[in-house]
Amino acid sequence: MKTSRILWIGLVILGIGCGDAKKLPILGNRTPVTKTVNGETIIDTIYQTLPKFSFVNQYGEIVDESILSNKIIIADFFFTSCPTICPIMKKQMLQVYEAIKGKSDFLILSHTIDPEFDTVEVLKDYATRLGVDDKQWLFLTGKKEEIYSLAEKGYYASVAQDSSEPGGYVHSGGFILVDKQQRVRWIYDGTNEQEVKQLINDLQSLVAEK
Amino acid sequence: MFRLIIITSYLFVCISCMQEGSRVNMQQVAHGQEIYSRSCANCHGEDGKGLAKLIPPLLDADYLIAHQLELPCIIKNGMSGKITVNNYSYELKMPGNNKLSESEIAAVCNFVLFRYGKVNYSISVNDVSNQLKQCK
Numbered sequence: 001m002k003t004s005r006i007l008w009i010g011l012v013i014l015g016i017g018c019g020d021a022k023k024l025p026i027l028g029n030r031t032p033v034t035k036t037v038n039g040e041t042i043i044d045t046i047y048q049t050l051p052k053f054s055f056v057n058q059y060g061e062i063v064d065e066s067i068l069s070n071k072i073i074i075a076d077f078f079f080t081s082c083p084t085i086c087p088i089m090k091k092q093m094l095q096v097y098e099a100i101k102g103k104s105d106f107l108i109l110s111h112t113i114d115p116e117f118d119t120v121e122v123l124k125d126y127a128t129r130l131g132v133d134d135k136q137w138l139f140l141t142g143k144k145e146e147i148y149s150l151a152e153k154g155y156y157a158s159v160a161q162d163s164s165e166p167g168g169y170v171h172s173g174g175f176i177l178v179d180k181q182q183r184v185r186w187i188y189d190g191t192n193e194q195e196v197k198q199l200i201n202d203l204q205s206l207v208a209e210k
Numbered sequence: 211m212f213r214l215i216i217i218t219s220y221l222f223v224c225i226s227c228m229q230e231g232s233r234v235n236m237q238q239v240a241h242g243q244e245i246y247s248r249s250c251a252n253c254h255g256e257d258g259k260g261l262a263k264l265i266p267p268l269l270d271a272d273y274l275i276a277h278q279l280e281l282p283c284i285i286k287n288g289m290s291g292k293i294t295v296n297n298y299s300y301e302l303k304m305p306g307n308n309k310l311s312e313s314e315i316a317a318v319c320n321f322v323l324f325r326y327g328k329v330n331y332s333i334s335v336n337d338v339s340n341q342l343k344q345c346k
Contacts, residue, residue: 083305087253087261094262129263166305 024185049182050154055142058123071107073178079114080126085173089190099200108137113159115141233331242321258326266295268326282338283345
C-alpha cells in the first residue's frame with residue numbers, strides 16, 4: 001500500500017516535470033524592468049511582442065493588431081505566383097487549417113510578400129481555390145515596407161526581393177507560432193511534414209497554458 | 211539441379227521478351243523521376259495530385275493525355291491562361307524550366323506519361339526536339 005502510494009507520487013512528480021520540459025520557449029529579446037509592488041522592489045521581464053500593423057484581408061476588410069487579442073496565431077509569408085516552396089507550405093498549412101477549423105482560439109495569417117501582384121481579388125481567388133471560405137485563415141496584403149518590416153522585426157522571418165530567384169522573391173518557409181500574449185514561441189519548417197505535425201501537437205499544449 | 215537450370219533459363223527468356231515487348235524505357239522513366247522530384251514535385255506533388263483547386267493534377271488528368279504532344283513546350287516554357295483539367299478550371303501561371311536539356315525534358319515526359327498518364331510508349335529525344343521547334 002505504502003509502496004504504491006510512493007510510486008504514484010513519484011509518477012505525478014515525473015508528470016509535472018515532463019510537462020514543464022515540454023513548454024515552448026519564448027523567442028526574441030527580453031528586457032528586465034525594476035518595479036515596486038507593495039513597497040517591495042522586484043525585477044520583472046518584458047518579452048518582445050508583435051508590433052502594430054494594418055493590412056487588408058482577402059475579403060477586403062482592414063485587419064490590425066487588435067485581431068491578435070486572445071488568439072494563438074500561426075503566421076507565414078508567401079506569394080501566389082511562387083514556383084518554389086509555397087505550394088508545399090500551403091499543402092502543409094492546409095493540415096494546420098483542418099486541425100484548427102471551428103476552434104476560436106486559433107487563427108492563421110498568411111502574408112503576401114508581393115503585394116503589387118497579390119491584390120485582394122487575387123488573394124480571394126487563391127484562398128477559395130485552396131478551400132478556405134471562412135475567417136480562420138486570413139490572407140493579408142498591404143504596404144510592402146510594412147509587410148517586410150513585420151516579417152523581420154515581428155516574426156524573425158527573412159524575406160527579400162531578388163530577381164535572380166525563381167519568381168523574383170526569396171523568403172523563409174517558416175510557420176511562426178505566436179501565443180495569446182503576442183510572443184513568438186517557435187518557428188517550424190513549413191515544408192517539412194514532421195515539423196508541421198509537431199506544430200499541430202504544440203497547439204494543444206499552448207492553448208492549455210495559463 | 212538440371213531442372214533448376216531449365217526453369218532459370220525459361221525465366222530469363224520471359225523477362226527479356228517482356229523487356230523487348232515493352233515500349234517504355236524504364237531507365238528514362240527513372241531519370242525522369244529524379245528530374246520531376248527536383249523541378250516539378252514542389253507544385254504538382256510527388257503523387258501528381260497537384261494542390262487543391264489551385265494547381266492542376268497530372269495523375270489521371272484528361273488534359274495530360276489530350277495535350278501530350280505539347281508537353282515538351284509546356285515543360286520548357288511554362289504556360290498561362292485558363293485551362294480545364296478533369297472539369298475544373300485552373301489559371302495559376304506555370305513557370306518554365308529553361309535550364310532543362312532536351313534529353314532531360316524527354317525523360318520527364320516519359321516519367322509523367324508513364325506514371326500519371328498510364329501511357330505505355332516512349333518519347334525520344336528526337337520527338338522532343340521536333341516538338342520544341344513547333345512551340346507556340
